Amino acid sequence: MRRVLLLAGMLCVSACAWGPGLHMDEAAFRERYAGRADAGVDDAYEIVPITAGLLGKQLEARRKTQPVRLEDPLAKVAADYSYRVAPHDVLSVIVYDHPELTIPAGEFRSAEASGHPVAADGTMFFPHAGLLHVAGKTLPEIRELLTRRLAPVIERPQLDVRVAGFRGQKVQVTGEVASPSTVPITDVPLRVQDAISQARGLTPEADLRAVVLTRGGRTFTLDLQALQEEGDISQNWLLQDGDILHVSDRSRNKVFVLGEVRRPSSRVMVKGRMSLAEAIGDSEGFDPVTSNPSKVYVIRGSFDRPSIYKLDAGSPDALLLATQFQLQPRDVVFVSAHDLTRWNRIISQIEPTVRLLWEAVQIGDRAIILPPR
Numbered sequence: 125m126r127r128v129l130l131l132a133g134m135l136c137v138s139a140c141a142w143g144p145g146l147h148m149d150e151a152a153f154r155e156r157y158a159g160r161a162d163a164g165v166d167d168a169y170e171i172v173p174i175t176a177g178l179l180g181k182q183l184e185a186r187r188k189t190q191p192v193r194l195e196d197p198l199a200k201v202a203a204d205y206s207y208r209v210a211p212h213d214v215l216s217v218i219v220y221d222h223p224e225l226t227i228p229a230g231e232f233r234s235a236e237a238s239g240h241p242v243a244a245d246g247t248m249f250f251p252h253a254g255l256l257h258v259a260g261k262t263l264p265e266i267r268e269l270l271t272r273r274l275a276p277v278i279e280r281p282q283l284d285v286r287v288a289g290f291r292g293q294k295v296q297v298t299g300e301v302a303s304p305s306t307v308p309i310t311d312v313p314l315r316v317q318d319a320i321s322q323a324r325g326l327t328p329e330a331d332l333r334a335v336v337l338t339r340g341g342r343t344f345t346l347d348l349q350a351l352q353e354e355g356d357i358s359q360n361w362l363l364q365d366g367d368i369l370h371v372s373d374r375s376r377n378k379v380f381v382l383g384e385v386r387r388p389s390s391r392v393m394v395k396g397r398m399s400l401a402e403a404i405g406d407s408e409g410f411d412p413v414t415s416n417p418s419k420v421y422v423i424r425g426s427f428d429r430p431s432i433y434k435l436d437a438g439s440p441d442a443l444l445l446a447t448q449f450q451l452q453p454r455d456v457v458f459v460s461a462h463d464l465t466r467w468n469r470i471i472s473q474i475e476p477t478v479r480l481l482w483e484a485v486q487i488g489d490r491a492i493i494l495p496p497r
Contacts, residue, residue, distance in 0.1 A: 146383060148421055148460055153432065171421075174400075174435040179448050194344055198362040206262045207311040210292025210365065211246050214239040215258070217270065218284045225251055239288035252277040263287070263311075287311060293365035297323040300330035300371045314363045316346060320371065331374040333396050337361065338368040349395060379451050381407040383459035384415030393453060400435065401446035403457050410437075410459060419460035424452060 150171055172178060196202070209215065216239045219225040242248050246259025253273035258266050267285045274281040293309035302324035307314065316335065320326060332349035350356040363369070377393040386408035391398065400422060404410070410417050418438035424431045437443055451457070461469075 146458065147466065148419065148458060157430075171432045171434050174422075174433050174445050174449055176445065178433075179445065182450070193347055193350065193356065193358060195358050196361040198364065199358075202313055202315075202362040205313045205362075207287065207309075208260050208262055209242060209258050209266065209287065211242050211244050211259050212291040213242045213287055214289030214291060215242065215248060215266070216240070216286045216288040217250060218286075219274070219278070220282045220284075222278065222281075242292065259292075295319055295363045295365070296368045298368065298370045299336075300327045300373050301325065302327060309363065309365060315360045316348065316363065316369060317351065317360050319363060319369055320348075326371060329373045329375070331372045331377060331396070334372040336370045336372060337363075338370070339364070339366070377453045379403050379453070379455045379457060381457045381459075383457075384411045384461050384465070385409065385459050386411055393451070396453070398451045399447050400449040400451060400457065401443055403451060404446065404459070414461055414465040416460045416462040416465075420446075421458045421460070422449070422451065423456040423458060424454075 153171065217226070240248050240250060242258055246257055247255045248258045249255055250270065250273075253270055256266070256269060256273065258269070261269070263285050267283060270283055270285065271281055274283070287310075290308040290310045295307045295309060295314065297307055297319050298304045301320060305323050307319045307322045316337070326332070332352065333347050335346045335348050337344045337346055344361075346359045346361060347356070348359060351359045374392055374396075377396055378390045379393065379398060380390045381403050382388050385404060389407055391403055391406050400420075404420075418436045420435040420437050422433040422435070424433070433449070435442065435446060435449070437446065
């Protein structure tokens with residue numbers, strides 16, 4: 125029995141891979157993806173050390189691969205914007221020197237209540253002018269049309285046409301805004317930033333880099349963060365009737381910090397940015413008792429094609445590299461355990477079994493030593 129116990133102990137000591145918890149086996153990783161490196165891709169399926177040279181290459185790559193931002197297809201329309209009347213709008217017509225035409229229902233009603241609604245077919249009725257097709261026309265065009273119709277009845281008519289109620293054209297604003305709502309399109313050009321402001325602004329969970337505009341069955345992703353930080357006005361699109369503006373949340377912009385840190389957790393990136401040092405710091409740093417700072421890994425991509433970066437932070441000045449290494453959404457930061465930690469965990473796991481077997485041996489020995497009665 126003692127020999128069995130000794131053999132079991134030797135096997136446990138030699139098999140550190142049996143220890144509980146996560147651990148990064150670099151040899152197993154390279155063996156799993158051996159021969160699968162993509163042609164023309166440096167360090168594919170390799171564990172790449174995080175060095176100053178690597179940071180320089182990544183910075184240069186980011187400069188060369190700036191995201192292509194979409195241009196506003198209505199940019200020319202916005203430069204010479206004129207509101208066009210739509211069905212369900214309410215028009216206010218003022219005929220000077222003819223109050224019976226201007227306020228036939230009395231002066232104590234609002235302009236919208238006493239105005240002339242545009243029917244669903246785009247027509248509007250006005251005394252002495254009859255039915256007028258006004259949908260799709262600008263206010264100067266409607267004024268000219270009314271003037272021609274009233275000329276046979278009124279000598280040299282002078283009139284003005286205004287929109288008393290903007291009811292026909294609307295934009296839906298949804299997602300991470302303080303007050304999701306329907307925003308009317310008026311005679312003032314309505315842009316993305318204006319619509320968000322009318323919805324009482326953004327919530328703290330809004331992702332400015334992924335504002336989705338749905339128009340005519342197609343979707344476009346706008347980067348309002350570039351508008352705010354870089355002044356890229358091409359992302360502030362002019363909106364039109366039927367547009368749906370959705371502000372996405374930032375829950376997908378997470379990184380996961382696991383292993384030997386004081387507080388393993390998932391961290392939401394602020395404005396889509398987070399460095400390796402920030403991720404570790406937000407997790408309250410390395411565990412001083414169990415961690416092995418010389419083996420910090422950043423695992424990126426899918427299981428079929430992962431990219432793994434390794435930081436040797438055994439010296440505090442190496443953390444300067446971590447402050448410049450930028451993480452990406454869904455990255456996994458893993459801090460390895462120290463070899464002594466893994467050994468202690470193995471001992472803590474096998475100790476109950478060894479104690480049980482040892483007690484069984486002692487019982488057997490006492491049974492042999494005690495003389496039979």
